[in-house]
Amino acid sequence: MTYTPINLTQKLTTFSDHWSPKIIAQMNDYHFKLVKLQGDFVWHRHVDTDEVFLVLQGSMQIDFRDGSVALRAGEMFIVPKGIEHKPWAEKECHVLLVEPAGTVNTGDAGGDLTADNASWV
Amino acid sequence: MTYTPINLTQKLTTFSDHWSPKIIAQMNDYHFKLVKLQGDFVWHRHVDTDEVFLVLQGSMQIDFRDGSVALRAGEMFIVPKGIEHKPWAEKECHVLLVEPAGTVNTGDAGGDLTADNASWV
Numbered sequence: 001m002t003y004t005p006i007n008l009t010q011k012l013t014t015f016s017d018h019w020s021p022k023i024i025a026q027m028n029d030y031h032f033k034l035v036k037l038q039g040d041f042v043w044h045r046h047v048d049t050d051e052v053f054l055v056l057q058g059s060m061q062i063d064f065r066d067g068s069v070a071l072r073a074g075e076m077f078i079v080p081k082g083i084e085h086k087p088w089a090e091k092e093c094h095v096l097l098v099e100p101a102g103t104v105n106t107g108d109a110g111g112d113l114t115a116d117n118a119s120w121v
Numbered sequence: 122m123t124y125t126p127i128n129l130t131q132k133l134t135t136f137s138d139h140w141s142p143k144i145i146a147q148m149n150d151y152h153f154k155l156v157k158l159q160g161d162f163v164w165h166r167h168v169d170t171d172e173v174f175l176v177l178q179g180s181m182q183i184d185f186r187d188g189s190v191a192l193r194a195g196e197m198f199i200v201p202k203g204i205e206h207k208p209w210a211e212k213e214c215h216v217l218l219v220e221p222a223g224t225v226n227t228g229d230a231g232g233d234l235t236a237d238n239a240s241w242v
Binding site: 001002003004005006007008009025026027028030032049050051052064066067068069070071072074075076077078081098099100 | 122123124125126127128129130146147148149151153170171172173185187188189190191192193195196197198199202219220221
């Protein structure tokens with residue numbers, strides 16, 4: 001049989017909301033998620049896990065308490081477990097996230113931007 | 122301080138050998154690896170883990186005993202744990218792999234194409 005690949009660009013056409021990661025694949029107990037970012041997110045941390053950001057389109061920044069990293073398409077960064085961070089993007093930016101299944105986008109912070117952590121596209 | 126992102130295109134300029142994955146990042150106990158594929162790989166399986174292929178440039182195919190999947194740039198596929206597969210690419214193809222640290226490229230098959238599983242770039 002012919003298996004179907006997961007096309008990132010096609011998956012990105014299926015939603016338009018910001019800061020709401022959508023699961024596209026599971027590897028062992030990890031999820032691959034797509035998210036569209038624009039504006040400011042909240043300061044938070046993930047106490048149990050590192051978190052991968054891989055920029056697919058546009059550019060974004062992740063602020064830390066002691067500095068920041070700027071990411072463009074084709075660049076990735078791994079936020080270490082327990083480190084407070086605040087992602088933001090001036091213009092809409094498309095990102096692939098990799099993190100354990102069940103990871104909550106706002107980590108320990110909670111609040112209005114907390115998204116469903118089990119939404120597939 | 123200003124942190125430095127991992128630039129996939131830049132990392133790909135640092136090596137040219139085929140079928141020899143290079144580690145670029147670690148998330149928890151998982152490695153992100155870049156690999157350049159050309160020609161045929163060997164049939165093998167990873168008995169303990171799923172394996173992620175995300176094509177960055179070019180195209181490739183993964184054959185299974187019951188079919189195949191064709192992947193182009195911007196497409197990904199997760200080979201399930203235990204499933205025999207044979208990746209191949211007619212022309213050079215650049216791929217991002219995600220798998221547990223220590224995963225051996227030839228899985229249970231071994232042989233001449235077995236690469237160092239701890240090589241960073």
